[in-house]
Amino acid sequence: MSKYAYFPGCSLASSSMEYDTSFRLVAREFGIELQELDDWNCCGASPAPHHWVEVLGVLLAARNLHIAGAGEAPLVAPCAGCYNRLKHAQYKLERNQELRRQTSEVLGEEVRYQTEVLNIVKMLNREIKPGALAERARERLAGVRLAPYYGCLLVRPAEVIGYDDPRDPKKMEPLLRATGAEVPHFALKSECCGSYMGLARKEIVLRASHRIIEAAVAAGIDALVTACPLCQQNLDLRQGQINRAFGTSFRLPVLYFSQAIGLALGASPEELGIDSLAVEPDVDRWLKGAA
Amino acid sequence: MIEAAKTIRAGEEMLAEIERRSGQDVSSCYQCGTCSSTCTATLAFDYPPHLFMRLLQLGLVERALASRTAQMCYDCMTCSSRCPVGIDVADVIETTKNIADESGRSRPPKEVALFRRLFLRNVCRHGRLHEAGLLAWYNIKSGQFFNDLSLVPLVLRKKKVHLVPPRIRQRRELRRIFRQAKTKPGAK
Numbered sequence: 001m002s003k004y005a006y007f008p009g010c011s012l013a014s015s016s017m018e019y020d021t022s023f024r025l026v027a028r029e030f031g032i033e034l035q036e037l038d039d040w041n042c043c044g045a046s047p048a049p050h051h052w053v054e055v056l057g058v059l060l061a062a063r064n065l066h067i068a069g070a071g072e073a074p075l076v077a078p079c080a081g082c083y084n085r086l087k088h089a090q091y092k093l094e095r096n097q098e099l100r101r102q103t104s105e106v107l108g109e110e111v112r113y114q115t116e117v118l119n120i121v122k123m124l125n126r127e128i129k130p131g132a133l134a135e136r137a138r139e140r141l142a143g144v145r146l147a148p149y150y151g152c153l154l155v156r157p158a159e160v161i162g163y164d165d166p167r168d169p170k171k172m173e174p175l176l177r178a179t180g181a182e183v184p185h186f187a188l189k190s191e192c193c194g195s196y197m198g199l200a201r202k203e204i205v206l207r208a209s210h211r212i213i214e215a216a217v218a219a220g221i222d223a224l225v226t227a228c229p230l231c232q233q234n235l236d237l238r239q240g241q242i243n244r245a246f247g248t249s250f251r252l253p254v255l256y257f258s259q260a261i262g263l264a265l266g267a268s269p270e271e272l273g274i275d276s277l278a279v280e281p282d283v284d285r286w287l288k289g290a291a
Numbered sequence: 292m293i294e295a296a297k298t299i300r301a302g303e304e305m306l307a308e309i310e311r312r313s314g315q316d317v318s319s320c321y322q323c324g325t326c327s328s329t330c331t332a333t334l335a336f337d338y339p340p341h342l343f344m345r346l347l348q349l350g351l352v353e354r355a356l357a358s359r360t361a362q363m364c365y366d367c368m369t370c371s372s373r374c375p376v377g378i379d380v381a382d383v384i385e386t387t388k389n390i391a392d393e394s395g396r397s398r399p400p401k402e403v404a405l406f407r408r409l410f411l412r413n414v415c416r417h418g419r420l421h422e423a424g425l426l427a428w429y430n431i432k433s434g435q436f437f438n439d440l441s442l443v444p445l446v447l448r449k450k451k452v453h454l455v456p457p458r459i460r461q462r463r464e465l466r467r468i469f470r471q472a473k474t475k476p477g478a479k
């Protein structure tokens with residue numbers, strides 16, 4: 001049985017609880033053991049990598065790497081933002097001795113930063129063979145058009161992430177196909193949703209996210225599938241604001257990767273926190289379509 | 292004339308500094324505009340990314356340093372992944388921003404600075420982000436009391452909020468981390 005240290009991060013612990021719930025469910029279904037990282041702290045998230053805060057971002061992430069380094073298991077961070085910060089810190093620590101020294105000084109011992117860090121896509125691709133998923137899914141999502149939306153933090157910058165293509169990522173596809181769903185090409189799959197500007201510069205987020213939703217609807221996509229809580233919230237929670245700003249009436253569900261897989265496994269929408277999405281998909285219709 | 296020569300020299304030196312720190316060759320940009328066509332932040336910029344590159348090429352580095360582009364780019368790196376020459380445009384902008392910041396040449400717009408400051412204070416106190424607290428403080432401090440208020444009923448109905456802040460045990464270690472970062476900045 002595979003074992004992972006699990007870094008939920010602030011979003012999965014609060015506003016994106018459905019991502020946490022569905023991720024744990026999928027892990028359980030495939031016999032993967034998740035041990036929540038003890039006393040983890042905020043990864044530093046978006047504002048931390050700026051200016052003096054550049055060092056702060058590394059130190060915050062490093063404390064988590066250090067805790068994980070005490071164990072043997074690799075670290076999985078389903079939130080694309082947290083994953084990006086953890087990988088970034090690792091990259092910097094690897095290359096900068098002075099930063100390593102500073103970090104060790106704050107932690108009071110030699111920093112352990114080399115634990116393998118995985119995002120949800122890499123981890124599930126490693127643990128679940130598409131064939132095994134397909135066998136259990138029995139084409140449950142047949143006829144549903146699910147398009148992966150990767151955004152930025154999951155795949156960029158390539159020299160830090162080193163997994164999937166930064167411009168034309170594809171690694172969600174094999175498992176999504178195994179659910180029985182149709183997985184069309186989505187041209188804007190690695191465009192930016194507007195990032196963390198939702199409070200300070202809302203018009204940026206509304207415009208960027210509107211563009212993505214509009215393109216998905218035009219392509220006849222039933223739902224987007226993401227691995228990033230920030231993208232999910234910009235596209236889903238703010239969809240009402242987008243509709244008001246642009247005079248549109250889109251109702252495009254934006255699911256987490258683990259929710260899509262969970263549905264294919266036959267888990268109920270409640271177990272997967274589907275009802276926590278602002279725009280809820282009509283799951284019954286999806287499942288009936290396949291039956 | 293001599294003044295002009297000095298300005299040109301200073302611009303060249305700063306450009307060399309930006310190229311050295313970012314590891315990018317600014318002169319290899321051929322102004323195709325791909326970066327700007329993909330950038331979602333241009334409405335907050337004064338120069339879209341390809342013009343930002345052009346400013347640097349022309350030695351108008353001071354303008355780039357003082358630009359809103361340098362301050363508002365959120366480093367999504369979409370431009371970098373699309374550039375046909377392989378220039379890491381985001382890194383060029385980020386490096387320019389860092390230099391502007393170190394030399395006090397420009398500041399982020401006040402709402403953005405406020406958001407970053409409150410975010411970090413929130414994390415410094417609790418070790419984890421308390422999203423509801425961040426929103427409340429942001430609205431109070433910025434005077435935009437109704438910002439995102441339309442989301443509140445939705446967020447409550449979908450149970451997406453904790454009213455009590457989450458806390459980690461080792462908060463003292465957290466404060467050490469913040470102190471260290473503040474007193475010893477610039478370890479690049």
Ligand code: SF4
Nearest residue numbers: 320323324326341374
């Ligand atoms: S995409 Fe690259 S080459 Fe084209 S304008 Fe932007 S930086 Fe220059």
Ligand code: SF4
Nearest residue numbers: 330364367368370381
């Ligand atoms: S990194 Fe900055 S300039 Fe490049 S696309 Fe993103 S916001 Fe625009």
